[in-house]
Amino acid sequence: MKHMLVVNVRKCLGCKSCEVACAVEHSESRDLFTAIQEKPAPRTRVRVGQGEGFAVPLQCRHCEDAPCIKICPTAALYRADADSPVVLNQDQCIGCNWCVLACPFGVISFDAQGRTLLKCDQCFERVERGERPACVEGCPSGALAFKTADEVVAGKQAASLVQIEAGLGGEDA
Amino acid sequence: MVSSKKERSVDPAAQEILGIAAQESQQVAYDRYEAMQPQCGYGQLGICCHNCNMGPCRVDPFGDGPQEGICGASADVIVARNLARRSAVGSAAHSDHGRDIVHLLLSTARGESQGYSIKGVVKLRKLAREWGIGIEDATSAQLAEKVAEAALAEFGKQEGELRFVERAPQKVRERWEQMGVTPGGVDRDIVGVLHSTNMGGSNEALHLLRNCVRAGLADGWGGSMIATELSDILLGEPQPLVSEANLGVLKEDHVNILVHGHEPGLSDALVTASQSPKVLAACEKAGAKGLQLAGICCTANEILMRHGVPIAGNFLHQEFALVTGAVEMMVVDIQCIFPALKDLARHYHTKVVSTSPKAHFEGFQHIEFDESRALDSAEEILLAGVENFANRDPEKVHIPSDKSPLVAGFTTESIFDHLGGRYRPSYRPLNNGIMEGRLRGVVGVVGCNTVKQCQDEGHLEMVKELLRHDVLIVQTGCSAIACGKAGLLMPEAADLYAGRGLKEICDAVGLPPCLHLGSCVDNSRILTACIEICREGGLGEDFADLPVAGAAPEWMSDKAIAIGFYVVGSGVFTVTGDPLPVLGSPMVKEYLTDGMEKDFGAKFAFESDPVKAAHLIIDHLDSKREALHLDSMMYEPRPVETVGQPLQLEAAEAVAAG
Structure with a gap:
């Protein structure tokens, strides 16, 4: 999961x-x-x-439809399967920085000291x-x-149930 | 992180108690340590600064983020500044303890205290002579008043140097002079160092590190040395005696009252009051067979070495003692006292009483110690403890049977008698032993317990490894108690652990291979013993020449930082278990563990593996021996497989020969 x-x-x-x-x-x-x-x-x-x-x-949010994977010209960024995180194969990476540009959250960076991507x-x-x-x-x-995601949803539902319960007594749930 | 009982302590009594605490859902320090994980990396590396309100600032240890604080202080400055504060706090703690002893001596000399007399007259006259205080036909009280006044002036001295600086070897003093760290006045040095750490104060790491030494020296050659000397004058010079240590000293059919902390003033009065007919009658009336007084930490060491009062345990035992369910009262004074004791006290029936105007605790009962009616208040405290015997719940009583006999109470002065005999007291046999290669050297293994390491394991493993290599051990504080609980303070320990040369010396003069020198302020005795070794001759004129070293395998208190700095600052190589909190600055770490030797004649090493640390020390002793062109060691180290076996020398030799 x-x-x-x-x-x-x-x-x-x-x-x-x-x-x-x-x-x-x-x-x-x-x-x-x-x-x-x-x-x-x-x-x-x-x-x-x-x-x-x-x-x-x-x-990194490890996006389902990851722009960084899509844009990577050498397939250095990949995920092993649908439930796996987006990871980097250092050997394949050519340091073009396209993923840095494509990431909508700004959480991929280039490490000038190690001459490699950081994510x-x-x-x-x-x-x-x-x-x-x-x-x-x-x-x-x-x-x-x-x-x-299911655990997050379940948690939110539990919290909203508490809110509903607190509001019961005439108000619309 | 430690979780199992065995990982938490090597002491069987502690392991038993930890099981009971878990059954009864009582938390001890180890549980709080686990709950505290993760501990802050910035704090551990020493790179968090909250010295002004523009901060808090922290430097990125891995180089990406900010490399300096808002004021521009680098990691080097922040680390050194934090360390200087901690050294000053440690120095303040020991020194303020010393100040209280001076006050007590002064009020006793003036007849204003109750139940004390001047017991160390020989030492009083010796110190008066040293300080040039002479009164014709003076009584002890008159002399003690003058000595106490002079000692008190050492704290507020605004010009010149501390009197005890004159005791230090010439070369050591020259180095202090060059480095600008000669201690000039206890309070003045501590305040000066604290001032330098104020925002916008000293911003050069090396200067701040010299200030760490300055604060430390004000402790070792000031506050602590005054505390030791004047405690001996007031309460008596300790003489070696036999007692016992560990939780097994508590008695199920007795009222058990524990003292815990550091200052011996009140606890000494408690010892006197514990013999009073009124207290003994109260015990009988309460249905108890008597009163068992015992101690934790350094207050315990103080009354152990002067009165033979047994030891219940070291620092981490303060909570274990309450879990026995058999402690009617714990009387605390200052330093190393867990505020958490209140929770255990609530679960069991123990009354925890704080007594110092300097240390109050939420949830403890506070009965302030008043030296003018010390005996009366000691008796009142004890009677309240006896009264609490009725509240003991027999179902909650679990006293481990573990205890070990020990010999305690050596001093710089009494070692003369032991080595040379009463009629020709001398350090000669010790110096000769080192010069001939029977002894490799002398090492002070001292310091605290910490939850970051298995309790006592660091002390015991290091000490055993050193003994095997013919190293004489001197001890104070919780390290001494650790070894006491494990039987290492008995002469018989030489049979079990010592190398052949050390065993020969121990057998010849009748000493244990580990000498208990007292409480943590009594680390000053290690300095004065080094002075005597230098004075005796043949091993160099400078502490930095001597085949000696210090170690604090389980340190945790700021006081240990101050001690570390006065020991290293005086020229003695010292190994700590956990590193000092300086690793966030490679420059500071490099200085402390290398560069400092050029400036002060000695350096620190950090090594948490006690056996590896022992070998750093052994290598150091060997290098000092070589520099002095001493004979090579007379015997091979005791084979590791014979450690703990009561081997006769011939058998040990056979094993060594294969």
Whole structure:
């Protein structure tokens, strides 16, 4: 079942712990105190954006109909199957940056230091092991969750039922 | 992250209690540690700054985002500045403890305290002589008043240097002079360092790192050394004695009252009051067979080494003790006290009483310690504890049987007697042992417990590895308690763990291979012991020449940072378990673990694997031995497979020979 990263914006305190967790997960050592000394430095694939009065972590949405996959001339961006995340095959990538231009959310970037594209791979190795993505695990306030669309829908329905129940007593449901 | 009982502690009593806590749904620090995950990476790396209200700022550790704070401070500056604050806080804690001891000595000398007398007269006269305080035909009280006044002036000194700076070897003092870190006044140095960390203050990482040392030296050669010296003068110079450690010292048929914290003033009065007929009668009336006083942390070390009061445990045992359900009262003073104790106290029947004007706690009962009526208030506190015996729920009582005998209470001065004998006290046998290659060197293994590591494992594994390599261990604080619980403070530990050379020395002079030197302010005893080793001759005139080292395998407190800086700043190589929170600045890390040696004669190393850390120390001792052109080691290290076996020397040799 396809999972997605879900952000509860009200819970995000802008601490950027998700950025650190992501960079460590994509390091050689996967250990903070060792990763900090690696060359080239590990890079984060999630960025905390600042809105008007709110902060929100931004990362690849792993679109169903992904513009980046469509535009990639070498098929370096791909997904293994319909439920899998959009990932990058570094060897195929020629660095044309078309995906950077095509992404509607601005969550694919070019890392000048590593001369490679940076995008969220939804920590597919962790997920295969039954773990949650590093950014979700690294969030201290519970602002990030990893859920299927069905779970999101079910959650919203449950919340609206509470609202309806609270409004019962004459008002139209 | 630790989750199983065995991963949480190597202490069987702790493992048993952790099972009981889980059954009774009681939370301890490990549970809160797990709930706290993930811990902030910026904080761990030291690159979060909240020193002004333009922030908080944090530097991107991996280089993409901001590389400096809003004021322009680099990661190097932010890391060094945070560390300087923590060193100053640690120094303040030890020093303010020292100040209280001075006050207590002063009020005792003036006849204004109750229940204290000046017990360390020999040390009083020695210190008065050292400080040039002479009064003809002075009584102890008159002399003590003058010494206490002089000690008090050390805190507020505005000009010149601390008196104890004169104790340091010439080369050490020259380095301090060059680096501009000679401690000048305890409060002045701490305030100066704190000032430098104010927004827009010092913004050069190296200067801030020198300030870390300055704050540390004000502790080691100031506040802590004053605390040790004057505690000995007031409460008596410790002499080696036998006692016991671990939760098994609690008694099911006794009223159990624990002290926890650091300052010995009140706890010493509690020891006296615990013998009072009124308290003993109250115990009998309550249906208890007596009163068992025991301690946690360094308050425990203080009354252990002066009165033989047993130890209930070290830092992480503060909660375990309450889970036994058999503690009527825990009396706390300052430092290392969990506010979480209130929740356990609610589940069990324990009364937790705070006593220091410096440390109040939500949910504890506060009975402020007043030295002018110390004995009366100690008795009142104990009587309230006895009264609480009636509220004990026998169904909740689980006292682990584990306890171990120990020898505690060595001092720089008493080591003279032990080494040389009472009629020719001398450090000569120690220096000779090192020079001949029986002993590889002397290492101070000290410091706290932390939930980030399996309790006591770091201390025990490191100490055993060092003993096997003929290293004499000196200990303080929670590390000493860890080794006490594991039987390493007994002379018999030499049979079980020591290399042959160390065992020969221990057998010859009747010492355990690990010497308990007291509480964490008593790390100053390690400095004064190093002075004596230098003075005895043959091993160099500078701490930096000596085959000695320090280690804090399970450190967690800011006090440990201050200690680290005064030990390294005095020229002694030191290994910490968890790294200091500096890895967000490669420059600061490089300076502390390398560059600092050029400036201060010693450096830090960070190594969380205790056996690997032991080998960093062994390599260091060997390099110092080589530089001094000492004889090579007399014997091979004890084979690892014989560790823990009560081997006779011949058998050990046979194993070594294969």
